[in-house]
Amino acid sequence: MIEIDALTKVYGAAQVRAVDEVSLHVGTGTVFGFLGPNGAGKTTTIKMLAGLLTPTSGQVRLGGFDVARQRSAAMAQFGAVLEGSRNVYWSLSAWQNLMYFGRLKGLRKARVAERAQDLLTDLGLWERRHDKVGGFSRGMQQKVAIAAALIADPPIVLLDEPTLGLDVEATRTVKNWIAEQARELGTTILLTTHQLDVAQELCDRVAVMRQGRLVADLPTRELLARFRERDRYEIRLEGAAPPGFDAVTREGVTTINVRVSDPREVYDVVERLRAQGAVLESLTQVQPDLEDVFLALVSEPSHA
Amino acid sequence: MTFARGFAAEVRKGLLNLLAGWREALMEMITFPLFYLLIVLFMGRGQLRADLLLPVLLGMVALTFIHEQVNRVFWSYLGDIQSGVLEQTYLTPLPSAASILGRQVAAVIAAVPTALAVLATGATAAGLQGGRLPFDAQVIVPLAAIVLGTCGLSLILCGLTLVFKRIEIITQLSVAVYAIAGGTLVPLAAMPDPIAFLSRLVVPIAPGIEAMRDILLGGHSLVALPTGWGLGWLLAQPLLITAAGVIVFNRLEHLARHRGTLGRY
Numbered sequence: 375m376i377e378i379d380a381l382t383k384v385y386g387a388a389q390v391r392a393v394d395e396v397s398l399h400v401g402t403g404t405v406f407g408f409l410g411p412n413g414a415g416k417t418t419t420i421k422m423l424a425g426l427l428t429p430t431s432g433q434v435r436l437g438g439f440d441v442a443r444q445r446s447a448a449m450a451q452f453g454a455v456l457e458g459s460r461n462v463y464w465s466l467s468a469w470q471n472l473m474y475f476g477r478l479k480g481l482r483k484a485r486v487a488e489r490a491q492d493l494l495t496d497l498g499l500w501e502r503r504h505d506k507v508g509g510f511s512r513g514m515q516q517k518v519a520i521a522a523a524l525i526a527d528p529p530i531v532l533l534d535e536p537t538l539g540l541d542v543e544a545t546r547t548v549k550n551w552i553a554e555q556a557r558e559l560g561t562t563i564l565l566t567t568h569q570l571d572v573a574q575e576l577c578d579r580v581a582v583m584r585q586g587r588l589v590a591d592l593p594t595r596e597l598l599a600r601f602r603e604r605d606r607y608e609i610r611l612e613g614a615a616p617p618g619f620d621a622v623t624r625e626g627v628t629t630i631n632v633r634v635s636d637p638r639e640v641y642d643v644v645e646r647l648r649a650q651g652a653v654l655e656s657l658t659q660v661q662p663d664l665e666d667v668f669l670a671l672v673s674e675p676s677h678a
Numbered sequence: 679m680t681f682a683r684g685f686a687a688e689v690r691k692g693l694l695n696l697l698a699g700w701r702e703a704l705m706e707m708i709t710f711p712l713f714y715l716l717i718v719l720f721m722g723r724g725q726l727r728a729d730l731l732l733p734v735l736l737g738m739v740a741l742t743f744i745h746e747q748v749n750r751v752f753w754s755y756l757g758d759i760q761s762g763v764l765e766q767t768y769l770t771p772l773p774s775a776a777s778i779l780g781r782q783v784a785a786v787i788a789a790v791p792t793a794l795a796v797l798a799t800g801a802t803a804a805g806l807q808g809g810r811l812p813f814d815a816q817v818i819v820p821l822a823a824i825v826l827g828t829c830g831l832s833l834i835l836c837g838l839t840l841v842f843k844r845i846e847i848i849t850q851l852s853v854a855v856y857a858i859a860g861g862t863l864v865p866l867a868a869m870p871d872p873i874a875f876l877s878r879l880v881v882p883i884a885p886g887i888e889a890m891r892d893i894l895l896g897g898h899s900l901v902a903l904p905t906g907w908g909l910g911w912l913l914a915q916p917l918l919i920t921a922a923g924v925i926v927f928n929r930l931e932h933l934a935r936h937r938g939t940l941g942r943y
Contacts, residue, residue, distance in 0.1 A: 385938075421938060424769055428935045446680070446771035454769055459762020459941075465698050466691070477687035478770045480680035522766070 376400040376423070376530060376562060381432035383418050392418040394586040395432070400579070402529070403560040405552065407577030407594070409570070409664075411672050415586040416566055420532060423564075424454055436530055450480070453523035457535035457566075461519035464508030468499055468518045471507060472525050479526035486525065493521040497547070513544030520548065524555075531555070532564045537572055545572075552576055574598075574664040582671045589671050594664070601667045606660040607632045607640055609647070616650035627655065684772035685780045692784020695754070706792045711799035714738040717863060718803075728807040735800035735811075736890045737862030739793050740824050740883045744856055746789035747828040748835060751781045752849045755836050759843065765941040774931060775924060778836050782829045816900040820889035820912060827882025827916030831856075833923030837930030841939055861887045867905055878907055882919050885912045 378398040384391050393415045400406045410416045421427035423434050425441045425448065434441040437451035455461055462471040469490060476486030494500045497517040502510070507518050516536065523531055533552065537545040553576060555561040567573050573580060574594065581591040590597060611628040615621035621630045632643050640657070647654065662670075696703060717738070718730050755778070758764040767777050801811040831852065838845050857863070859873065860883040866874040867888075877884040888906040892898045901909055934940040 418938070424765070426765060426768055426935065426940050427938045428932075446773075449769055450771050452769060454766075456762060456765055459765060461762065461766055463691070463695075463763060464761070465695055470691075470694060474687050474691050475766065475770075477690075478684045478767060478772050480683055480771055482683075 375402050375435075375437060376406075376564065377433075377435040377438075378419075378423065379433045379435075381419065381422055381434060382430045383415075383422060383427065384430045391586050393422070393429075396583070396586075396588055398581060398588070398591060400562055400564065402562055403556055404578050405556045405563045405565060405576050407573040407580040408564055408566045408583070409568075409573060409580060409668060410583035414583040414672075416583055418586075419583070420456075420534065420564075420566065424452065424532065425449065450526070451528055452530050452532070453526065453528040454532040455516070455519045455523045455534060455536055456532075457538065460515070462507055462515070462522050464515075465506065467504045467506055468494060468510075468521070469503040471518060471522055475522045476525040481526055489525055489527065490521070493524060496551070497521055513540045516540060516544070516548070520551070529560070530562045530564070532566075534566045535568070536565070537567070537569060549576060570664040570668055580664070582668060584672050589674075590667075597667055598662060598664065601662045601670060602659075605634050605637075607634070607643075608656075608658050608660055609643070610655040610657075611647070612653040612655050616647065616652050618650075619647070631660075680771050681773065681776050684770065685776045685783075688777050688780020689783045689787075692754075692781055693787060696784065696788045703788065703791060707795040710738070710742055710792050711796050714796050714799060715803065721863070726803055726807065728804065728809050731800060731804045731807065732809070732811070732895055733865065733891055734863060735796065735804075736894065737860070737887055738796050738800075740821075740860070740887050740890070741857055741862045742793045742796055743786065743789045743821075743825055744828050744831075744860075744883055745853060746792070747782055747785045747825070747832050748849060748853055750785045750788060751778070751832045752835050752839065752846075754781060756839055756843070756846075759839065759941055762941065768940065775833070775927065778833055778927070779829070782832060785832075786825055812894045812897075814893050814897075816893050817890050819900055820886040820893070823889070823912050823916045824883045824886035827886070827919045830916065830919035830921070830923030831882055833920070833927040837923075837927035840934040841930050841937070843939070856881055856883055860884045865891065865905075878911070879915075880919075882916060885915050 376398065378396060381393055381396045382391065383393040396419055408416060418427065422429045423441070425445055436448040439448035439451060441448045466474065472490035472493065473486055476490065477483065494503050497520070499514060499517055502514070507515055510518065520536065536552070537548050540548065549572065552563055552565070556563050565573065565577060577594050579593050580597055582589050609630045609632060611630065613628065614623065615628045615630060619630050621628045632640065634640055644654065644657065714734065715726070718726055718734050721730050721734065768774060797811065804811055835845070835849055835852070838848065859877045860881045861877065866877055866884060869877070885906050889903050889912050892903045892905055893900060896904065898904055903909060906912070
C-alpha cells in the first residue's frame with residue numbers, strides 16, 4: 375500500500391511549489407496510473423515517494439513504513455524503473471546485474487539466483503543471461519531493468535514510462551506482465567506514462583496532476599464515465615451525406631457528429647436522414663477515452 | 679546482514695568492472711612504472727640514481743593507491759550518476775556509505791596489480807644498481823593508514839559530486855596536490871616547515887609515506903619513527919580524515935536530497 379499525505383515540495387528562494395498538498399492512497403494489488411503533462415510535478419512526487427528528494431512537508435509511507443524515518447524498511451517494500459535512466463549496469467551481464475541488485479536488496483545468494491532465473495525466463499532473456507546489457511536492444515534492456523526492480527519481489531513497484539520506445543511485441547510482453555504482477559501476485563504498481571492507451575488498458579485507478587496539484591483521483595471506469603458525453607452521437611452513412619448535414623467523408627464512409635440536448639432527438643435526426651435517402655451504417659454514442667479525459671482535465675481549472 | 683551482503687555485492691561489482699576494463703588496468707601496469715622511472719631519471723638529471731630509486735618507489739606505490747581510490751571511485755560514481763544507475767542503489771535498504779566503502783575496497787584491490795608492477799620495476803632497477811628492495815612487515819601499518827585516509831578523501835569527493843556533479847577539476851587537483859605535498863617525490867623534511875606541517879595534518883598519504891621510508895629505508899621501528907609526528911598521529915590522522923569524510927558525505931547527501939540533485943532522474 376502507498377500512502378501519501380499532504381506532500382509538498384517548495385523549491386528555492388522563488389518559493390516555487392512544484393508539488394502542493396498532494397494526498398494519495400493506493401491499495402494493495404492496484405495498478406495505479408499517475409498521469410500529468412510535463413512540468414505537472416509527477417517526477418518531483420515520485421522522487422519524494424522513492425526517498426530521492428526530501429519533501430518540504432507531508433509524509434510518504436510504503437507498506438506502512440515512513441520513507442523519511444524508516445528508510446531501510448520502506449525501501450525493502452519498493453522497486454522502481456525510472457524513465458530516462460539506464461537503471462542497470464550496461465557493462466555487466468543481465469545475470470550479474472540481477473545478482474548485484476538482489477544482494478544489494480539484502481537477499482541470500484541462493485534466493486537471488488532462483489528469483490533471477492524465474493524473472494529472466496518469464497521475460498524471455500534466459501538464453502542471453504550472460505551477455506552484456508549494453509549489447510541488448512532497448513526492449514531487452516528495459517526488461518532487465520524491470521527484472522532488477524522486481525528481483526526482491528517487492529510488494530510495491532514504480533514503473534515510469536515502462537513501454538516508452540519499445541516495439542509492439544515488447545510492449546505487449548511488458549503490459550501482460552504488469553497485469554499479471556498485479557492480478558496474480560498482488561503487487562501494487564504505480565505506473566506513470568504519457569501513453570494514455572497503455573494507462574487506460576492497465577490501470578484500475580488513475581490520478582492526474584496539473585501544476586503541482588491533483589485534479590483527479592478516481593477508478594478508471596468512473597473517471598471515464600464522468601466524462602461520458604451523453605449528448606454526442608456519431609452516425610456513419612454509406613455514401614454521401616444529404617444536404618444540410620455537417621459531414622466528413624473518408625474512404626467512402628461518411629461520418630456525421632450530432633450533438634443533442636435530449637437523447638430522443640436522435641430519432642428525429644435519423645428520420646430526417648432516412649427521409650432524404652441516406653443509408654445508415656452505424657449509430658454510436660461517443661465514448662471518451664483516457665486521452666479525451668486527460669486533455670479535458672489538464673485544460674480546465676479543477677475536477678473530481 | 680543487509681549491510682554485509684550489499685557491501686560484498688559492491689566489491690564484487692567493482693571487480694567485475696575491473697575485469698571488464700582489463701585493457702585499462704594493463705595500460706596502468708605499463709604507464710605507472712614508466713612514469714616512476716621517468717621521475718627518477720629527471721630527479722637524477724638523466725641517471726637512475728640508487729639513492730633516489732627506493733624513496734621515490736615508496737611514494738609511487740602510495741600514489742598508485744590514491745590514484746585508484748580517488749580517480750576510479752570518483753569516475754565510477756559520476757558515471758553512475760550520469761547514466762542513472764546511482765538512484766537504484768538508493769532504492770535499497772543499504773546505507774549509501776556502504777556502497778562507497780565497497781567501491782573503495784574494489785579500488786584498493788584494483789590498485790594491487792599496478793602497485794606490484796611499480797614495485798617489480800623498482801626492485802629490478804635497484805638490483806641493477808647493486809641494491810635490493812627491503813621488506814619489513816611493519817610497513818603494512820602505514821600502507822593501511824594511506825588506504826584508510828584516502829577513503830575519507832574519496833567520501834568527501836563523492837559527496838561533492840552528488841551536489842555539484844562536474845567537479846573533475848577538484849579531483850584532478852587533489853590528486854596532483856597530494857602527489858606533490860604528500861611527500862611522494864620530495865620528503866616532507868626537505869619542504870618548508872609550514873607546508874610540511876599542513877601536509878602532515880591533512881594529506882592522507884603524507885604520514886604514511888614518511889613512516890614507510892623510516893621503516894624500510896631507515897630501518898626504524900614503527901614505535902620509534904624519527905620523522906613526522908610518530909605512530910599516534912600515523913594512526914589517528916586517517917581515522918580523523920575518514921570520520922570527517924563520513925560526516926561531510928552525509929551532510930552533502932542530505933543537501934542533495936533536499937535540492938533534488940541526487941542522481942540524474
